[in-house]
Amino acid sequence: MSRVALEHITKRFDDVVAVDDLTLEAHDEELLVLLGPSGCGKSTALRIIAGLEAPSEGTVRIGDRDVTDAEAKDRDVAMVFQSYALYPHMTVARNVEFPLRARRVPPAERDERVAEAARALDITELLGRKPAQLSGGQRQRVALARAIVRRPQAFLMDEPLSNLDAKLRVQTRAELVDLQRRFQATVVYVTHDQVEAMTMGHRIAILDRGVLQQVDAPQAVYERPANLFVARFIGTPPMNTIEGRLTGGADHLVFEASGVTVALPAGLASATMSASPDRVVLGVRPEDLRLDPAGSLTAKIILIESLGHERHLVVRLDDGQTVIVRQPGDQTPPRDGEAVTLSANPDSLHLFDADTEQRISS
Ligand SMILES: Nc1ncnc2c1ncn2[C@@H]1O[C@H](COP(=O)(O)OP(=O)(O)OP(=O)(O)O)[C@@H](O)[C@H]1O
Ligand SMILES: [Mg+2]
Numbered sequence: 001m002s003r004v005a006l007e008h009i010t011k012r013f014d015d016v017v018a019v020d021d022l023t024l025e026a027h028d029e030e031l032l033v034l035l036g037p038s039g040c041g042k043s044t045a046l047r048i049i050a051g052l053e054a055p056s057e058g059t060v061r062i063g064d065r066d067v068t069d070a071e072a073k074d075r076d077v078a079m080v081f082q083s084y085a086l087y088p089h090m091t092v093a094r095n096v097e098f099p100l101r102a103r104r105v106p107p108a109e110r111d112e113r114v115a116e117a118a119r120a121l122d123i124t125e126l127l128g129r130k131p132a133q134l135s136g137g138q139r140q141r142v143a144l145a146r147a148i149v150r151r152p153q154a155f156l157m158d159e160p161l162s163n164l165d166a167k168l169r170v171q172t173r174a175e176l177v178d179l180q181r182r183f184q185a186t187v188v189y190v191t192h193d194q195v196e197a198m199t200m201g202h203r204i205a206i207l208d209r210g211v212l213q214q215v216d217a218p219q220a221v222y223e224r225p226a227n228l229f230v231a232r233f234i235g236t237p238p239m240n241t242i243e244g245r246l247t248g249g250a251d252h253l254v255f256e257a258s259g260v261t262v263a264l265p266a267g268l269a270s271a272t273m274s275a276s277p278d279r280v281v282l283g284v285r286p287e288d289l290r291l292d293p294a295g296s297l298t299a300k301i302i303l304i305e306s307l308g309h310e311r312h313l314v315v316r317l318d319d320g321q322t323v324i325v326r327q328p329g330d331q332t333p334p335r336d337g338e339a340v341t342l343s344a345n346p347d348s349l350h351l352f353d354a355d356t357e358q359r360i361s362s
Pocket of ligand 2: 042043044
């Protein structure tokens with residue numbers, strides 16, 4: 001398969017800038033996820049790669065070819081949508097075969113490739129049925145079979161699992177990852193679901209209002225979010241962000257908010273001294289906070305959500321800011337309304353400049 005690259009792509013719809021100077025590449029055999037909230041420009045970026053939308057500025061490359069001005073049908077990419085867009089009057093076999101007929105592939109080869117795609121997606125027994133006689137998950141597999149039968153340069157997928165129920169989504173997610181590996185496919189995969197992005201992507205590109213925020217491996221994005229937007233977008237429950245101020249000097253820099261005192265570890269302290277931000281936001285993931293009688297954050301429990309294997313303790317700090325603490329299910333839960341103290345794992349603190357919203361990196 002081939003790499004897919006966007007170079008300085010901007011797309012304007014009248015006064016809306018849907019994609020803003022986006023430069024991004026899915027490497028050969030990579031599953032790259034485009035992630036972001038509704039309206040951030042994910043589908044527009046994908047449609048520009050597919051040739052269904054022309055960019056206002058910038059270059060699209062597939063392999064070594066500049067395809068910016070090529071028609072969609074000449075780009076040799078297969079698109080899979082949220083709505084499976086199967087032809088209702090055709091059987092599954094005819095649906096899967098359709099792109100091959102359109103390309104005038106000879107009948108014998110057509111049959112062979114349809115059988116191969118059907119085996120890959122485990123739909124051989126369904127080949128004689130019509131789409132109306134299939135479940136949502138089966139329809140989605142037929143749509144995928146129709147995409148792979150073409151052996152395109154790359155796959156473009158726009159929220160392909162979002163019509164499936166939760167259980168089927170998890171299963172189909174794993175099947176898609178397996179398929180990508182077996183076919184060594186280059187895939188650009190759009191979703192607004194960060195769990196899907198984390199579990200499927202080799203790398204994740206996070207967009208906000210058309211602008212690329214960060215692109216990196218899932219764990220790297222989780223551990224080192226580039227800015228407050230990414231910090232708050234990745235993770236369930238999301239990262240706690242606490243506004244406050246810095247006191248002390250280089251050898252003992254302390255983050256303070258009402259009822260909160262957190263000493264910064266040496267590396268982060270020196271990075272912060274050289275960045276010298278006016279105002280800061282401290283980021284702490286819910287799993288990096290714990291109930292601790294000797295802790296330096298004073299708070300009050302306002303809600304306890306039990307998920308069985310863990311609890312989410314919603315607590316209010318003295319100045320009214322709310323944070324969430326993840327507590328393993330086998331620990332003793334606090335009482336509703338109880339006054340507690342918390343401590344934060346010093347090695348997993350994140351600090352952001354409150355004005356630029358950028359990460360201050362140690
Ligand atoms: N054809 C169009 N005409 C005008 N505006 C458009 C058009 N297509 C998209 N937009 C606007 O461009 C922005 C990005 O839309 P896009 O569909 O790419 O978002 P998305 O990230 O895919 O969102 P979702 O998760 O809801 O599918 C939105 O503000 C949208 O309203
Ligand atoms: Mg979309």
